Amino acid sequence: MSGTQTFLLSQRDTPRVESKNQPVLACEDNLVFMRQFSDEAVTLVVTSPPYNLGKNYENKTSIDAYLETQERVIAECVRLLHRRGSLCWQVGNYVEQGEIVPLDVMLYPVFRAHGLKLRNRIIWHFGHGLHCTKRLSGRYETISWWTRSDQYTWNLDAIRVPAKYPGKRYFKGPNVGKLSGNPKGKNPSDVWDFPNVKNNHPEKTIHPCQFPVELVERLVLAMTDVGDVVLDPYMGVGSSIIAALMHDRMAYGCDIVPEYVDVARQRVRECHAGVLRTRPMGKPIYDPNQSNGGH
Numbered sequence: 001m002s003g004t005q006t007f008l009l010s011q012r013d014t015p016r017v018e019s020k021n022q023p024v025l026a027c028e029d030n031l032v033f034m035r036q037f038s039d040e041a042v043t044l045v046v047t048s049p050p051y052n053l054g055k056n057y058e059n060k061t062s063i064d065a066y067l068e069t070q071e072r073v074i075a076e077c078v079r080l081l082h083r084r085g086s087l088c089w090q091v092g093n094y095v096e097q098g099e100i101v102p103l104d105v106m107l108y109p110v111f112r113a114h115g116l117k118l119r120n121r122i123i124w125h126f127g128h129g130l131h132c133t134k135r136l137s138g139r140y141e142t143i144s145w146w147t148r149s150d151q152y153t154w155n156l157d158a159i160r161v162p163a164k165y166p167g168k169r170y171f172k173g174p175n176v177g178k179l180s181g182n183p184k185g186k187n188p189s190d191v192w193d194f195p196n197v198k199n200n201h202p203e204k205t206i207h208p209c210q211f212p213v214e215l216v217e218r219l220v221l222a223m224t225d226v227g228d229v230v231l232d233p234y235m236g237v238g239s240s241i242i243a244a245l246m247h248d249r250m251a252y253g254c255d256i257v258p259e260y261v262d263v264a265r266q267r268v269r270e271c272h273a274g275v276l277r278t279r280p281m282g283k284p285i286y287d288p289n290q291s292n293g294g295h
């Protein structure tokens with residue numbers, strides 16, 4: 001694989017690269033790929049593993065075998081996570097004959113056993129998906145955000161969203177008349193509304209389960225600084241890579257399906273050329289009750 005020398009990083013300092021380098025994308029099993037990183041080399045691990053649903057990129061196994069594999073991959077991610085670093089594991093439910101198994105709940109003890117601290121369980125809500133007939137249709141997945149220590153990189157201002165009532169002022173007390181909210185906007189909370197990548201989404205590729213880039217952008221901006229290292233060990237078509245590059249972070253990713261890696265590389269070329277289509281952060285969700293969908 002190319003670029004090996006670029007990511008055997010120092011164990012002592014936060015890994016940083018000041019220039020916008022080429023990302024390292026490999027068509028490789030993630031345990032093999034990650035072996036080449038030094039301890040504490042990565043500031044943000046952000047990923048969405050297979051959910052053991054028998055998609056065309058995975059072999060469906062027993063839930064126990066699935067969790068054992070996840071344990072091995074998570075252990076390696078923890079090894080290379082910087083002490084100021086964050087790990088974001090995005091999952092939904094494993095479903096067996098109509099019974100759901102929430103994978104974040106199953107994986108919670110695995111992360112805890114490594115001494116990581118859970119900062120948020122982010123609910124990613126989206127509008128489209130299968131219509132269930134015998135239970136409620138699923139319209140959210142979760143992102144478990146874990147940190148290695150209490151001293152983690154955290155840039156709240158970078159991800160503030162417009163306040164509902166920006167002009168609201170204190171009406172009594174010592175601050176009466178002053179603005180009561182933060183003029184930079186409000187905390188986006190732990191419930192996130194981003195459209196999932198279906199056929200009419202500008203980022204849609206051949207991959208059946210892509211991250212929307214705007215979702216990863218929010219994580220990258222909040223949990224890393226410019227030049228930090230971002231890794232996605234189940235990269236798919238490289239949505240995390242794109243989010244990292246758009247904000248001048250170093251990006252590393254791997255996937256075992258050559259076609260996905262090819263698409264990821266093409267997306268990187270388009271990103272560098274300034275022609276990659278992504279849904280911009282902050283764009284309102286389509287609302288059929290408003291004129292032009294509220295856009």
Ligand SMILES: C[S@@+](CC[C@H](N)C(=O)[O-])C[C@H]1O[C@@H](n2cnc3c(N)ncnc32)[C@H](O)[C@@H]1O
Nearest residue numbers: 029030050057210211234235236237239255256
């Ligand atoms: C849910 S998808 C991730 C999609 C990705 N977030 C994106 O936006 O394109 C999971 C990916 O993990 C990949 N994968 C499965 N087992 C893997 C392994 N052992 N090493 C690396 N990638 C693997 C699959 O090919 C699939 O693309």
